[in-house]
Amino acid sequence: MSKIQHKILELRKELNEHNYNYYVLDNATISDYEFDIKLKELQELESQHPEFFDANSPTQRVGGEVVKSFETMPHDYRMYSLDNSYSKEDLLDWETRIKKLIDGNIQYVCELKYDGASISLTYEMGMLVRALTRGDGFQGDNVTTNIRTIKSIPLQLKGDFPEKFDIRGEIVLPFEGFNKMNEERIEIGEEPYRNPRNTASGSLKLQDSAEVAKRPLECLLYNLTGANLGVQSQFESLEKARQWGFKVPGAAKLAKSMEEVFEYINYWNVHRHDLPYETDGVVIKVNNLQQQEELGYTAKSPRWAIAYKFKSEQVSTKLNSISYQVGRTGAITPVANLEPVELAGTIVKRASLHNADQIEKLDIRVGDEVYVEKGGEIIPKILGVDLSKRPLNSQPTVYITHCPECFTELVRQEGEAQHYCPNYNGCKPQIIGRIQHFISRKAMDIEGLGGETVALLVNEGLITNYSDLYDLTKAQVIPLERMADKSADNLILGIEESKKIPFERVLFALGIRYVGETVAKKLAKHYKSIEAIANASEDELVNVDEIGVKIAQSVKAFFSSEENQFIINRLKDFGLQLEISAEQLIGQTDLLKGKSIVVSGVFESLSRDELKKLIEDNGGKVSSSISSKTDFIVAGDNMGPSKKKKAEDLNISIINEYNFLQKIKKI
Ligand SMILES: NC(=O)c1ccc[n+]([C@@H]2O[C@H](COP(=O)([O-])OP(=O)(O)OC[C@H]3O[C@@H](n4cnc5c(N)ncnc54)[C@H](O)[C@@H]3O)[C@@H](O)[C@H]2O)c1
Ligand SMILES: [Zn+2]
Numbered sequence: 001m002s003k004i005q006h007k008i009l010e011l012r013k014e015l016n017e018h019n020y021n022y023y024v025l026d027n028a029t030i031s032d033y034e035f036d037i038k039l040k041e042l043q044e045l046e047s048q049h050p051e052f053f054d055a056n057s058p059t060q061r062v063g064g065e066v067v068k069s070f071e072t073m074p075h076d077y078r079m080y081s082l083d084n085s086y087s088k089e090d091l092l093d094w095e096t097r098i099k100k101l102i103d104g105n106i107q108y109v110c111e112l113k114y115d116g117a118s119i120s121l122t123y124e125m126g127m128l129v130r131a132l133t134r135g136d137g138f139q140g141d142n143v144t145t146n147i148r149t150i151k152s153i154p155l156q157l158k159g160d161f162p163e164k165f166d167i168r169g170e171i172v173l174p175f176e177g178f179n180k181m182n183e184e185r186i187e188i189g190e191e192p193y194r195n196p197r198n199t200a201s202g203s204l205k206l207q208d209s210a211e212v213a214k215r216p217l218e219c220l221l222y223n224l225t226g227a228n229l230g231v232q233s234q235f236e237s238l239e240k241a242r243q244w245g246f247k248v249p250g251a252a253k254l255a256k257s258m259e260e261v262f263e264y265i266n267y268w269n270v271h272r273h274d275l276p277y278e279t280d281g282v283v284i285k286v287n288n289l290q291q292q293e294e295l296g297y298t299a300k301s302p303r304w305a306i307a308y309k310f311k312s313e314q315v316s317t318k319l320n321s322i323s324y325q326v327g328r329t330g331a332i333t334p335v336a337n338l339e340p341v342e343l344a345g346t347i348v349k350r351a352s353l354h355n356a357d358q359i360e361k362l363d364i365r366v367g368d369e370v371y372v373e374k375g376g377e378i379i380p381k382i383l384g385v386d387l388s389k390r391p392l393n394s395q396p397t398v399y400i401t402h403c404p405e406c407f408t409e410l411v412r413q414e415g416e417a418q419h420y421c422p423n424y425n426g427c428k429p430q431i432i433g434r435i436q437h438f439i440s441r442k443a444m445d446i447e448g449l450g451g452e453t454v455a456l457l458v459n460e461g462l463i464t465n466y467s468d469l470y471d472l473t474k475a476q477v478i479p480l481e482r483m484a485d486k487s488a489d490n491l492i493l494g495i496e497e498s499k500k501i502p503f504e505r506v507l508f509a510l511g512i513r514y515v516g517e518t519v520a521k522k523l524a525k526h527y528k529s530i531e532a533i534a535n536a537s538e539d540e541l542v543n544v545d546e547i548g549v550k551i552a553q554s555v556k557a558f559f560s561s562e563e564n565q566f567i568i569n570r571l572k573d574f575g576l577q578l579e580i581s582a583e584q585l586i587g588q589t590d591l592l593k594g595k596s597i598v599v600s601g602v603f604e605s606l607s608r609d610e611l612k613k614l615i616e617d618n619g620g621k622v623s624s625s626i627s628s629k630t631d632f633i634v635a636g637d638n639m640g641p642s643k644k645k646k647a648e649d650l651n652i653s654i655i656n657e658y659n660f661l662q663k664i665k666k667i
Contacts, residue, residue: 004045008052011042015058023064026198026205029361031373031383032280033311036084060299062137067205070141077166077225079120079134081300082113082283082307088262091284094306095258098286101303102294106286108255109234110264112272113281113307114220116172117201119147121219124164126157126244129642133204137300143204145625147171149213154245155640161244165226169219169246173200174277177216187437188516189329191355191418196278210624218277221246233287254287269310281309314373315348316386317341321366322353322397324404328433329513330421332400332410334359336370336382343374351380355417356399367391405429425563431465432458434511438466442517443509444498448490456480465563466509467570469495502584503530503577510568512558514551522546523555525616529579530568534559545621591664592620596629600643601636603657611657618664626652634660 001009018035022028028035043059046052054060062081066072085091098106120140122130131147132140147153150171173181173196181199182192193199203215224237231237235254242248251268255261265282272279286292286304295303318339325333334353341348351372353359362384364370369389374380402409403421405428410419421427435454439446446469457463462476472495477488501509507530508520515523526544527533533555541552558564572578597620599611606614611634612622623630626646633639633647633654647654661667 004049005052008042008045008049011038011045012054012057015039015042019058019063020065023201024067026202027194028198031312031314031371032309033086033314034384036086036309055299062134062300064134064136064140066133066135066139067141069205069207070143072135072139073130073132073142074139075120075132075135075137075166076122079118079137079140079168080297080302081137082305083298083301084281084307084309086309086311088265088308091261091306091308092258094284098295098303102291104291106291107233107288108258108261109238109252109285109287110255110261111222111238111252111283111285112249112268112275112279113283113309114170114172114222114249115197115278115280116170116220117197117204119143119169119171119204119219120225121147121153121167121169122164123157123161123167126161127641128153128155141205145209146204146206146212147219149209149624150217150219152247153219156638157244159243159245162226162229165224165229167221167241167246168223168225169221171200171204171217171219172196172277173203173215173217176276181215184516186327188519189327189331189513191331213624219247220277221248222252222283232289234285234289234292235287237289255284265308272310279310280312281307283307312373313343314371314383315341315343316369316371317348319364319366319368319370319382322359322364324400326403326405326421326427326429328430328437328511330424330427330430332403332419332421334399336364338370338372341372343372343380346374348372348374348380351382353382356412356419357417359397359399363396365390365394365397367394403427424561425465428458435463435466435469437511438509439469439498440509443505444501445505446494446498448487448492448494453480453483453491465567467567467574470499470571470574470576499575499577501577503580506530506571506576506578507533510558513554515555519547519551524580528585530572531579534565534568588617588619589664590619592618595620595631596623597621598623598626598630598633598643600633601639603636605661606657611660614660614664614666626650 015035015038018028018030039058042057046057046059062079085094118134120132120134121128128144128148130142131144133143134140148155175196178193178196178199185192200217203212203217206212221241222238224231224241229237231240235252238248238252253264255264261284268279268282284306286295292302292304297303319336320339321337323335323337325335327333334355336351336353338349338351353364362382364382364385369386371383371386372380373383399419400410403423406421406423406426408421408423408427411422412419421430424430432455435458436451438444439449439454457480460480462472463469472492474488474492477483477491478485504521504524507524508515508517522544523533527536538552538556541547541555542549568578592615597615599608599615599622603611615622626633626643628650630650630652633643633652634657635654636657644654655663658667
């Protein structure tokens with residue numbers, strides 16, 4: 001085999017692997033930029049050596065795959081990828097190429113390139129009938145049930161829509177929602193998600209659409225496909241789509257020349273940082289659909305469009321040291337301490353290294369020159385090492401074996417990426433973190449007490465766990481730094497007031513791993529008292545709606561600790577709410593116990609939320625999609641025809657709101 005052929009095969013193999021990591025596992029191991037450079041290298045080699053052509057090369061195919069867990073369905077119209085460019089010269093070359101192929105004046109539409117997961121929605125008679133992922137471009141995964149939960153996707157269109165068409169767009173997760181999801185994950189001791197794109201793409205592949213519904217996903221549309229659409233240009237089709245009820249960002253602009261295209265690029269290269277979601281470039285499209293048709297497609301992309309990718313802001317700097325942080329749950333996070341460097345307008349000194357595997361995979365060593373990138377993440381990340389600059393005496397990083405705070409030997413459970421310090425009761429950052437969580441706003445919300453004071457109280461030896469807060473006296477806290485007579489009074493009063501906080505929030509405040517706000521609510525509602533939860537077996541816990549094995553085990557472990565039992569008894573003695581109050585119990589029955597109920601349509605006497613609350617108060621479960629497990633459907637006006645058909649097919653009874661109110665004895 002020739003050297004060239006060998007290189008080509010190597011690159012194909014490597015790129016296929018990256019495609020798999022990126023599209024199927026949602027876990028890329030190299031940056032997009034590096035990926036694109038390699039793809040370009042392969043493209044060039046292949047064009048110089050057409051004798052090695054292969055229709056299966058990553059240069060010839062759309063990178064995605066279909067996933068086995070969903071029904072695979074063909075696209076009526078193929079979904080293509082886009083050619084990428086990183087420079088204005090590339091764009092000028094593109095213009096020269098297309099001008100050779102078509103006559104006449106060309107106008108361009110500039111759009112933002114949203115970074116998420118592509119989706120194709122099919123509408124018939126104005127109703128959403130199907131949503132497919134891009135897959136390999138010819139066929140995709142049927143993720144309609146998940147897609148239906150996204151609020152910005154209209155289920156029913158308005159205006160003068162064509163009878164049948166496909167509309168393509170990108171499912172994105174705006175930063176705000178992404179950060180909120182991560183705060184919640186960190187709060188319950190889970191590793192945060194890496195970036196919005198992966199999380200958006202991963203969300204579509206979830207098996208439980210109720211889980212998808214909780215994620216603040218959005219769908220931004222950019223392309224109409226079908227026959228007899230009644231539009232002449234791309235720009236017009238965007239406007240039409242907007243009128244029919246789709247979310248089409250207003251940033252799209254018509255450009256009469258490449259000059260204007262460059263202006264658009266320059267503008268958004270700066271202003272994209274103000275957008276609520278991630279963008280990775282600009283897409284330039286020939287506006288006239290007739291001209292688009294003349295230009296046609298290559299094996300993988302339309303000739304009439306090209307993406308200009310913003311170079312994600314990257315710098316290289318020296319890794320001075322690695323330190324290890326201990327979180328509230330004992331999770332260890334390695335942090336890179338960098339030689340300060342400017343990146344995307346801020347000075348970067350630290351970057352997350354995630355976990356031991358990440359350090360090993362990238363072979364990151366102290367003293368290395370490393371590449372740092374600021375993407376959608378809150379903290380910058382390290383992309384790789386400049387090996388050419390590695391010092392001769394460099395040593396591989398040896399991950400710590402003991403807690404940097406309390407010197408206890410670390411553990412790492414099978415299947416977990418993170419190491420943990422198991423010294424639950426004796427490791428200071430864990431103790432402080434747990435009490436800080438206890439007093440936080442969504443938990444006990446103790447006014448007059450902040451995180452720093454908690455650290456002081458622990459360091460001064462005044463408290464060792466959250467139950468000790470209720471023993472504190474004014475005389476004890478007054479000598480603390482920055483404490484005055486008034487603030488000491490407020491602190492003691494705030495602690496006293498927190499005794500009124502309802503049970504579900506106390507349960508959340510305890511800081512049981514994996515028990516976030518929602519799970520705490522579920523458990524509180526189901527068991528009604530802390531004793532009942534503590535006495536429940538793992539099997540019983542798992543039987544509670546939405547409580548999985550991981551949560552059940554964690555709850556069991558928490559309550560079997562003698563120390564925790566002692567603390568909870570103290571909380572009880574101090575008068576905290578450890579059971580659901582009589583007030584909350586009013587209106588709660590078991591009339592719908594074990595029933596899975598779907599709510600559909602618009603109601604006369606109740607809002608959907610009121611209806612859902614009534615179902616839950618009476619022991620039922622609200623489910624977002626109809627399946628063989630559905631017991632009945634409460635339907636109002638405008639129940640979707642596909643839902644109706646599904647219910648009939650599965651022989652599930654449909655009742656109206658009055659029958660429902662009768663069922664729960666309200667009328
Ligand atoms: N890091 C890795 O390991 C790795 C692996 C594979 C792919 N990738 C990255 O993914 C890219 C290839 O992915 P791709 O094939 O999905 O192409 P792409 O993401 O570069 O471009 C095509 C996609 O852009 C999206 N898009 C967003 N806004 C659009 C708009 N306004 N108009 C039209 N399309 C719009 C569409 O979903 C379309 O499918 C590579 O360039 C690389 O950067 C990275
Ligand atoms: Zn420790």
